[in-house]
Amino acid sequence: MAACVACKRPLVLELEPDEEEYVNIGGPSSGKAPATEPETVPDDLHLNCGCHFHWQCLLEAYQITECPNCGRNIATTSPTGQQQVLCNLHNEGGVQESLDILPLLTEESYLKAYPEDRKCRAFLELCREGDVSSIVDMLLDDEDDEDDEDTRKITNDELLRYQDPIGDMQSGLHAAVQSGSREVAWLLLLVASNLDLSQFPAQVLQEAETFGIMRGDMEGKADIRSLRDGNGKSAEDLAREVGGVWVGWEGTRRLTV
Known part of the structure; x- marks a missing residue:
């Protein structure tokens, strides 16, 4: 599996375990540890330039029309003449192909500034x-x-x-x-x-x-x-x-x- 080009980690997201999924270790004062291995879900955003990111990693490095990793232009024009940024997104909801994430990226970039x-x-x-x-x-x-x-x-x-x-x-x-x-x-x-x-x-x-x-x-x-x-x-x-x-x-x- 490809890794995130930003953080070099696997393209998955670890889910926080529920409180009941923890067990005591070494007695009541020694703290708790997860009873099982952390559950993971896919977190793979594949841009049209070929680079893979975690969603959060892309938000942190986003540069509007260029891939923050390879520098290629990731913006295209829709049939209606609107600018778009298409990707294939694989997360816990499944796989979405040719998804336009420009509105979300634009909003998150704006909220980061304001x-x-x-x-x-x-x-x-x-x-x-x-x-x-x-x-x-x-x-x-x-x-x-x-x-x-x-x-x-x-x-x-x-x-x-x-x-x-x-x-x-x-x-x-x-x-x-x-x-x-x-x-x-x-x-x-x-x-x-x-x-x-x-x-x-x-x-x-x-x-x-x-x-x-x-x-x-x-x-x-x-x-x-x-x-x-x-x-x-x-x-x-x-x-x-x-x-x-x-x-x-x-x-x-x-x-x-």
Whole structure:
């Protein structure tokens, strides 16, 4: 089997054993050792230049369009004209061939430079997934759970109005519209817009009350509907393009100011 060109170790990942899989050695004060050999799973990322990496090793050395080992260009152009980085990935989920990892590499490289944005990007992903309960949990969580003591806490106002610098400057509302999640859109409009409360369905207001979340003071804060993506589009412009669940919303000004 080929080894990782970065660390020269086998292309596997050792899994941490569960607590019950440890046994005492030499008495109660002597510590514990694994009862069995560590379990391993494949961790082989094979680039189109021929080099093999562990996923983490590639992230640590990643250079956008060049292989950090051999220096060859690993970027190609997709049939739609988009740049891509294709690889064959073998991990615990099986083998995936011709997988485009450029979006993941780009995001991880960005977060390495701007770790304070990690929470905001997690918030955007929840908006894309339509996960209302997790969004509410994030907004209600006042604890500073950042691992890096030098990373400042992100406020809810910043979270709600964050725009993706590596994703066409989309806001959470853009993300919800793109994925067709009216539930998330209503939630964001409730907590981060000046849309009159009479415009909201009674069920939306009832659910918000159940969650324990409601609109705060909006004075001096940007209405989330006013945010435009990198193409100058409001959430309503995007809804008009997407159609589907947004048919009937056009002209109501629910998604634009």
